[in-house]
Amino acid sequence: MNTIAHWIDGQAVPGTDTAPVFNPATGAEQARVALGGSADVDTAVAAATRAFEAWSESSLSQRTQVMFAFRQLLVDHEEELGRIISAEHGKTVDDARGEITRGREVVEFTCGLGDVLKGNFSDQVSRGVDVHDFRQPLGVVAGITPFNFPAMVPLWMHPIAIATGNTFILKPSERDPSAANFVAELYRKAGLPDGVFNIVHGGKPAVDAILTHPGIRAVSFVGSTPIAKYVHEQATAHGKRVQALGGAKNHAVVLPDADLEYAANHITAGAYGSAGERCMAVSVAVAVGDAADGLVEVLARKAREVKVGPGNAPGTDMGPLVTKAAQERVENAVGTAATQGATIVVDGRGLKIDGHEDGFFTGPSLLDHVTTDMDAYREELFGPVLAIVRVDTLDQAIHLINANPYGNGTALFTTSGEAARRFQRNVHVGMIGVNVPVPVPMSYYSFGGWKDSLIGDSPIHGPEGIRFYTRPKVVTTRWPQQAQSAAAGFDFPTSD
Ligand code: NAD
Numbered sequence: 001m002n003t004i005a006h007w008i009d010g011q012a013v014p015g016t017d018t019a020p021v022f023n024p025a026t027g028a029e030q031a032r033v034a035l036g037g038s039a040d041v042d043t044a045v046a047a048a049t050r051a052f053e054a055w056s057e058s059s060l061s062q063r064t065q066v067m068f069a070f071r072q073l074l075v076d077h078e079e080e081l082g083r084i085i086s087a088e089h090g091k092t093v094d095d096a097r098g099e100i101t102r103g104r105e106v107v108e109f110t111c112g113l114g115d116v117l118k119g120n121f122s123d124q125v126s127r128g129v130d131v132h133d134f135r136q137p138l139g140v141v142a143g144i145t146p147f148n149f150p151a152m153v154p155l156w157m158h159p160i161a162i163a164t165g166n167t168f169i170l171k172p173s174e175r176d177p178s179a180a181n182f183v184a185e186l187y188r189k190a191g192l193p194d195g196v197f198n199i200v201h202g203g204k205p206a207v208d209a210i211l212t213h214p215g216i217r218a219v220s221f222v223g224s225t226p227i228a229k230y231v232h233e234q235a236t237a238h239g240k241r242v243q244a245l246g247g248a249k250n251h252a253v254v255l256p257d258a259d260l261e262y263a264a265n266h267i268t269a270g271a272y273g274s275a276g277e278r279c280m281a282v283s284v285a286v287a288v289g290d291a292a293d294g295l296v297e298v299l300a301r302k303a304r305e306v307k308v309g310p311g312n313a314p315g316t317d318m319g320p321l322v323t324k325a326a327q328e329r330v331e332n333a334v335g336t337a338a339t340q341g342a343t344i345v346v347d348g349r350g351l352k353i354d355g356h357e358d359g360f361f362t363g364p365s366l367l368d369h370v371t372t373d374m375d376a377y378r379e380e381l382f383g384p385v386l387a388i389v390r391v392d393t394l395d396q397a398i399h400l401i402n403a404n405p406y407g408n409g410t411a412l413f414t415t416s417g418e419a420a421r422r423f424q425r426n427v428h429v430g431m432i433g434v435n436v437p438v439p440v441p442m443s444y445y446s447f448g449g450w451k452d453s454l455i456g457d458s459p460i461h462g463p464e465g466i467r468f469y470t471r472p473k474v475v476t477t478r479w480p481q482q483a484q485s486a487a488a489g490f491d492f493p494t495s496d
Contacts, residue, residue: 002031004177006040006201007184009047010194015040015201019174024090024320025310027358031088033177036202041169041209044198048140048167049215051195056137056165060114063163069190070159071107074100081182085150086311088176090319090360091274093312096151103155105443106461110163116466117164126495129478135470137165138217138241142210144231146223147173147322148277148382154180156447157220160465162196169198169216171206175322211235218468220460221245222279224380225406225452232455243458243468245279245448247380248408251389252282252437253397253423255414256290262435263413264298270411270437271386272306272318272364277326279453280409280431280438283381284370285388286397292390296345296368299386303346303364306384309353320360321383327360330383334365337376337387343368348384372400380406394419402428407450411437430454 004021005012015034023030034040055063074081078100085096109116119134143157150172158168172180180199187197200206210216211234218241221231225246232244252270254263270282287295311319321327331349338344348363362384370377370387377387391397401410411433412423420434430449433439441447441462448459458468 001029004031004033004181004201006034006036006044007181007197007199008040008044009051009198010188012181013040013043019203021088021175021177022323023087024322024360025312025356027324027360031178033174034201035174036171036200036206036209038205038209040200040202041206041213044169044200045140045213045215047195048169048198051193052137052139052167055167055193055196058165060117063165064111064113066187066190066192067107067110067113067159067163070187070192071104071111073186073189074104074107077182077186081151081179083312084178084182085176086319088178089147089150089311090322091277091311092316092319095274096311099149099152102440102443103149103152106155106465107159109443109462110159113163116463125476128480129476129495131474131476133472133474135164135466135472137470139166140169140216141166141218141220141469142169142171142216143220144171144207144210144223145173147175148274148279150176150179151183153222154183156222156461156465158197160461161220161469162192164466164469166469167196167198169200169210171200171202171210174201174203177201207231208234211240212238214238216240218242220468222460225455228455236456241458241468242456243460244455245460246453246455247382247406248279248281248449248453249284249377249380249404249406250280250282250409250411251284251286251397251401251404252411252413253286253288253394253401254291254295255288255394255412255416255419257415258291258413259415260291260294260298264295264302266413266435266437267386268299268302268306272303272384273438275318275321275362276384277322277382278438280440282411282437283385283387284377285386286400287388287390288394288397289392292388296366296388299388300345300366303366303386306364308351308361308363310356310359318364318384321362322360324360326383327362330362330381330385333376333379333381333383334367334385337367337370337374340374340376342370342374342376342387372403394423398423398426405452408453409433409439409449411435411439430459
């Protein structure tokens with residue numbers, strides 16, 4: 001059986017312990033993944049520290065050339081990488097190709113790094129004195145990533161870290177680790193020197209070794225909120241910069257003036273695409289006033305039309321969940337919702353796919369009359385379950401969203417510009433869609449939620465990514481004419 005090894009200093013490094021990697025569509029173990037610990041992290045930090053010496057001295061042009069080549073390799077190998085992701089995650093190949101495209105956009109952002117990294121220059125701030133600033137890389141930095149976007153979420157991190165002159169250690173999810181190794185190969189083919197991009201696979205022991213290692217300057221984390229809080233606490237306590245993105249419960253609000261067919265179409269795709277395993281998935285539809293009955297009817301029809309099957313079968317809309325535990329957790333949550341008073345309009349439990357009876361499948365579920373005290377509303381289910389909450393007014397919808405501890409994404413479906421403006425100004429959420437269900441920002445903006453969806457203060461990629469992976473220097477310069485011999489002043493310097 002294939003064992004997925006660590007990747008350190010340009011070489012595959014086998015681990016001593018391993019864990020199983022499953023094919024979620026069949027339920028069968030298909031590979032083993034190395035489980036790293038502090039010794040592996042030490043080796044990776046040593047390699048990345050050595051590589052930093054030369055890489056941080058390379059020119060902006062050399063670094064962007066690697067990114068141009070890497071970008072083209074991601075285009076050329078999109079289908080192959082998409083199939084690798086689909087086989088371990090379960091999502092459809094087209095959906096996996098979509099995440100590669102969105103991740104590649106971050107690489108494209110770094111191809112224009114020369115412009116983004118330009119500093120400021122102030123001429124003659126005082127007589128004969130100029131000031132300029134510039135940014136430098138931090139050193140060795142690390143990324144810890146979730147299972148649900150095994151290509152895109154790491155791509156939010158490493159292209160920016162590497163292009164700005166840092167060296168990088170990735171700790172991918174142990175559930176779908178192969179995409180990371182494939183990307184390491186692409187970097188090598190793109191001409192990236194050994195030791196600049198490294199991978200240590202594993203679970204908590206590998207994470208803990210990263211969080212406490214004195215040679216790592218910054219940690220980027222994306223995953224569930226409890227682990228984001230833990231990572232933020234541990235890594236800041238060990239003197240590191242941290243960006244830590246957490247979980248979500250995303251509401252899509254539908255006003256009575258919205259085109260219900262359009263709204264339901266997009267909410268269905270946002271709720272059940274990738275089996276709901278997206279941090280920007282729509283998990284709550286908030287039906288305002290008269291919109292409710294009509295919306296539920298169309299959503300139910302569309303949920304029943306979702307084609308569930310293996311991710312590599314043509315025509316599949318939605319694949320299995322990532323693990324058996326996830327399948328059981330989601331199906332139990334649907335049962336609990338019913339006992340707590342929700343109406344199950346569409347029941348996805350117990351779905352069997354011919355020829356894939358042991359796969360981790362569950363069908364789309366639609367729950368109506370969900371209230372804020374129910375588990376189905378309070379918990380991030382991270383599965384294909386859409387809860388409908390009914391309210392009377394837009395302001396009640398905004399109040400509901402603001403009272404929720406998460407604040408990653410939200411959407412409003414309406415034809416009213418006034419309502420859209422009121423919504424985007426008043427809602428306590430980081431990423432907002434107007435008639436757009438999954439409003440993931442482009443790579444030249446930054447991605448990040450509010451409240452429990454982002455711990456600390458640093459969103460990811462775009463301008464915030466540049467800021468996170470570099471630190472500024474401000475230089476004040478005077479070149480006195482040799483003949484002048486002005487006395488140095490002892491008072492605190494001011495401009496004159
Ligand atoms: P997770 O928190 O279980 O795992 C994330 C990473 O942390 C993995 O690399 C994992 O190995 C590691 N980890 C897990 N348990 C740990 C522990 N006890 N100590 C140290 N490290 C640990 O998340 P997941 O299940 O892989 O991914 C789904 C979650 O990620 C959802 O909550 C989803 O909303 C969130 N997510 C958020 C965003 C965002 O941008 N906000 C994006 C994608 C996913």
